[in-house]
Every structure is written in C-alpha cells, then in structure tokens.
Amino acid sequence: MLHNRYDGLDTWKLRKGNLHVHSTRSDGGKTYDELVALYRAAGHDFLAFTDHMVFADAGRLSTPGFLCIEGIEIHGEARDGTGAHAIAVAPERPIRAPKDFDSGLDEAADAGAFIALAHPHWCGNSFGILDDPRFHALEVYNEVCEDICAKGTSADYWDWALSQGRTLLGVAVDDAHLGGPYQRYARAWIKIKADSLTSHEIAGSLRAGLFYASNGPDFLDIRRQGNELVVRTSPVVALCAVGRNGKGSRDRSLPPDAPITEAHINVAGWNADDPADYLRLEIVDERGRRAWTNPL
Ligand SMILES: [Zn+2]
Ligand SMILES: [Zn+2]
Numbered sequence: 001m002l003h004n005r006y007d008g009l010d011t012w013k014l015r016k017g018n019l020h021v022h023s024t025r026s027d028g029g030k031t032y033d034e035l036v037a038l039y040r041a042a043g044h045d046f047l048a049f050t051d052h053m054v055f056a057d058a059g060r061l062s063t064p065g066f067l068c069i070e071g072i073e074i075h076g077e078a079r080d081g082t083g084a085h086a087i088a089v090a091p092e093r094p095i096r097a098p099k100d101f102d103s104g105l106d107e108a109a110d111a112g113a114f115i116a117l118a119h120p121h122w123c124g125n126s127f128g129i130l131d132d133p134r135f136h137a138l139e140v141y142n143e144v145c146e147d148i149c150a151k152g153t154s155a156d157y158w159d160w161a162l163s164q165g166r167t168l169l170g171v172a173v174d175d176a177h178l179g180g181p182y183q184r185y186a187r188a189w190i191k192i193k194a195d196s197l198t199s200h201e202i203a204g205s206l207r208a209g210l211f212y213a214s215n216g217p218d219f220l221d222i223r224r225q226g227n228e229l230v231v232r233t234s235p236v237v238a239l240c241a242v243g244r245n246g247k248g249s250r251d252r253s254l255p256p257d258a259p260i261t262e263a264h265i266n267v268a269g270w271n272a273d274d275p276a277d278y279l280r281l282e283i284v285d286e287r288g289r290r291a292w293t294n295p296l
Pocket of ligand 2: 020175
C-alpha cells in the first residue's frame with residue numbers, strides 16, 4: 001500500500017458527477033434533457049446515463065460546462081447464481097443491447113467501459129461475485145437503495161474483496177429514477193480528477209481510481225509524510241482508516257460539536273508489497289453522511 005493515488009489532491013481539478021441514473025427510456029420519470037437540467041442546476045459537472053438494458057447515446061447532449069456520459073445498466077443472473085446489476089459507463093464504442101448479465105458484461109468489457117457492480121447489498125449477491133475480474137468497482141453507496149429499504153451501503157462487500165487482495169474501486173451513486181415516490185437526486189456522487197471535461201479524461205481517471213465517493217463530506221488533501229498519512233477534510237466527526245480485518249483506526253471529535261478537519265495516521269505497519277494489506281479512508285460528518293477514498 002501507500003502508492004497514495006491521492007498525492008497532490010489539493011491541487012487537482014475536481015469534477016462532481018453521478019454515474020447512475022434512469023430516464024424515460026427505461027423506468028425513470030424524466031427525459032434526458034430534463035435530467036441534464038436538474039443535475040446542472042444542482043451543481044454537477046457530469047452525468048452518466050444508465051438505463052436498464054438500453055445503451056444511452058447521450059454524448060450528443062454535452063454542452064460546455066456539462067458532460068453527458070454514455071452508459072447502460074445490465075442485469076440478470078450472475079455467475080454466483082444471484083440476480084445482479086452492474087453499470088457500465090464511458091465505453092470507447094457503443095455497447096450492443098445485452099441478452100443477459102454475463103454476455104452483457106463481456107460486451108461492456110470489450111467496449112472498454114468502466115464497470116461497477118451495482119447495489120450488491122440490495123441484490124443479495126454473495127461476496128464471491130466480486131471475484132469476477134470484469135468489475136473495476138462496486139457501488140459502496142447507492143442512494144435509492146438506502147432510501148427505500150436501508151440497503152444502500154455495501155462497504156462489507158468492498159472490504160471482503162480488498163482483503164482477498166482484489167484491487168477494487170468504490171463509487172457512490174444516486175441511481176435516481178425521479179418517478180413515483182423515488183424523487184431523490186444529487187444526493188451521492190464522485191469527485192474526480194479531470195483537467196478537461198471530456199468522457200475520455202473521465203474514463204482515464206475512473207480506471208486509475210483518481211476520485212473519491214461521497215454523499216456529503218470532502219477529502220481536501222491526503223499526503224504521505226514519513227510514516228504518517230496527513231489527511232485534511234471538510235468538518236467531520238470521524239475520520240477512519242480501514243484495513244484488513246481489525247486493522248485500522250478512528251479519529252473522532254470530542255465533543256461531537258467540535259468537528260475535526262485533520263488527522264495524522266501512522267501507516268508504518270502497512271506492507272506495500274502485500275495487495276491484501278489494503279488501506280482506505282472513510283469520513284463521517286455530523287449528519288451521518290460519509291465519503292470514501294479508494295484503497296490507497
Ligand atoms: Zn439496479
Ligand atoms: Zn439503476
């Protein structure tokens with residue numbers, strides 16, 4: 001560990017966006033144009049369209065200052081026998097309409113898409129589903145699954161995969177539908193390094209893990225100083241280092257009305273040559289909202 005992919009974070013040009021949304025082309029309540037207007041007004045820089053089993057040719061909707069990313073949500077029976085969903089975004093060429101989950105993942109991988117297992121807690125997937133090397137990431141947080149039945153967080157799945165030595169990234173998404181009772185949007189996002197706001201640049205930073213996931217707080221700087229990791233954040237009540245099994249630490253504010261904005265984590269005990277000896281950071285603000293780094 002301690003490659004520290006976040007070196008220089010305080011100088012990065014960060015773009016905020018949501019990688020999972022549904023339109024009227026599947027079971028969403030808004031058109032592409034209406035979604036663009038809503039997310040743009042909410043202060044987002046980009047949005048990936050991920051209708052169920054329908055590839056979105058949405059790139060043409062991009063305008064200066066707002067990027068529309070093409071994508072799809074694939075669902076069906078996974079190799080572990082459970083029903084699974086995955087989002088595939090920012091491919092190098094269109095993804096053909098998939099017949100099923102497995103061939104859909106093959107098609108998305110061949111097209112060069114960034115693929116994330118969607119809401120595994122809500123689906124009831126096995127942890128072992130993450131052995132599939134076609135997944136670059138999982139949704140560590142899915143807003144609609146949290147809203148409808150408290151199954152939005154999948155950090156247990158992530159930690160299991162990371163502790164097997166599997167390098168896996170974590171995204172937070174809205175999975176906004178904006179129909180019926182499901183009206184929440186712009187509640188979960190990633191902030192990603194992108195000097196220019198293009199699908200190609202976002203795709204490169206997705207694969208390199210040059211982003212963090214959040215539904216509230218921010219990481220401002222993460223730098224290595226000798227045996228310490230110095231982490232600066234927006235005001236939070238807990239700043240956690242999470243590692244294999246019980247390895248890790250928690251800096252907490254005492255009393256909770258005096259938030260912390262910086263922590264010094266001793267990382268001398270982490271072995272850079274062991275891929276299963278992972279370290280990721282997770283912060284919690286006073287409203288219980290969280291942000292997650294990728295494994296360092
Ligand atoms: Zn889904
Ligand atoms: Zn969805």
